[in-house]
Amino acid sequence: MYTEKVMDHFTHPRNVGEIEDADGVAMVGNPICGDVMKITIKVEEGKIVDAKFKTFGCGAAIAVSSMVTDLVKGKTLGEALEISNKAVADALGGLPPKKMHCSNLGADALRKAIEDYLQKQGKELPDTEAGSEAL
Numbered sequence: 001m002y003t004e005k006v007m008d009h010f011t012h013p014r015n016v017g018e019i020e021d022a023d024g025v026a027m028v029g030n031p032i033c034g035d036v037m038k039i040t041i042k043v044e045e046g047k048i049v050d051a052k053f054k055t056f057g058c059g060a061a062i063a064v065s066s067m068v069t070d071l072v073k074g075k076t077l078g079e080a081l082e083i084s085n086k087a088v089a090d091a092l093g094g095l096p097p098k099k100m101h102c103s104n105l106g107a108d109a110l111r112k113a114i115e116d117y118l119q120k121q122g123k124e125l126p127d128t129e130a131g132s133e134a135l
Helices: 004-009 060-072 077-081 085-091 096-120
Strands: 026-027 036-044 047-056
Touching: 004 060, 004 077, 026 096, 036 060, 036 096, 047 060, 047 077, 047 096, 060 085, 060 096, 085 096
Parallel strands: none
Antiparallel strands: 026 036, 036 047
């Protein structure tokens, strides 16, 4: 059973689409269930000012994509890197155990989009959480 928040983000997803001149892009997938998620981010002065997604997958994967893009807007890169799969699932009011892998996709896609942005800037992803504060 899905929470009201999951159903809301599934039936009325936020931030659907793709940022044309994205600063960071990532695509992740789960070969077992077939879900594929693409996240694009726009970064200004160390903050994520926009995030969009395109997801091919189940309702939980779409809800997770919508929530991740909502959660990340306005966050510094360091704050965004701290968004975990648990944080995404919690923000949605929980996910059924069989759908928790969807929250991993969202957190992984976000992290990879930030990695892509940093690589384009000639920077590396910090190894520790304390290092993420320096971003």
